[in-house]
Amino acid sequence: MRILVDVGEDDLRALDAIAAAKNVSRASLIRKAVSGFLEQDAPRDRKEAFGLWGNRKIDGLAYQEEIRGEW
Numbered sequence: 001m002r003i004l005v006d007v008g009e010d011d012l013r014a015l016d017a018i019a020a021a022k023n024v025s026r027a028s029l030i031r032k033a034v035s036g037f038l039e040q041d042a043p044r045d046r047k048e049a050f051g052l053w054g055n056r057k058i059d060g061l062a063y064q065e066e067i068r069g070e071w
Contacts, residue, residue, distance in 0.1 A: 005030075 007015070012026075019026045053060055 015026050015029055019029050056063070
């Protein structure tokens with residue numbers, strides 16, 4: 001899919017220099033950058049979150065009731 005993005009002149013020159021040095025297109029560099037950004041900022045997998053509550057000193061249900069009591 002094509003999109004329209006405004007890029008500053010300095011950034012465009014830097015992209016062109018990198019593209020020339022790597023002998024790839026500017027578009028392929030941008031696709032790679034977007035993919036890298038999405039991979040880095042992707043939400044964590046649920047498996048990584050499993051057990052995070054284990055280090056807490058309060059029972060989960062007690063914590064929930066305490067927080068809801070503030071409403």
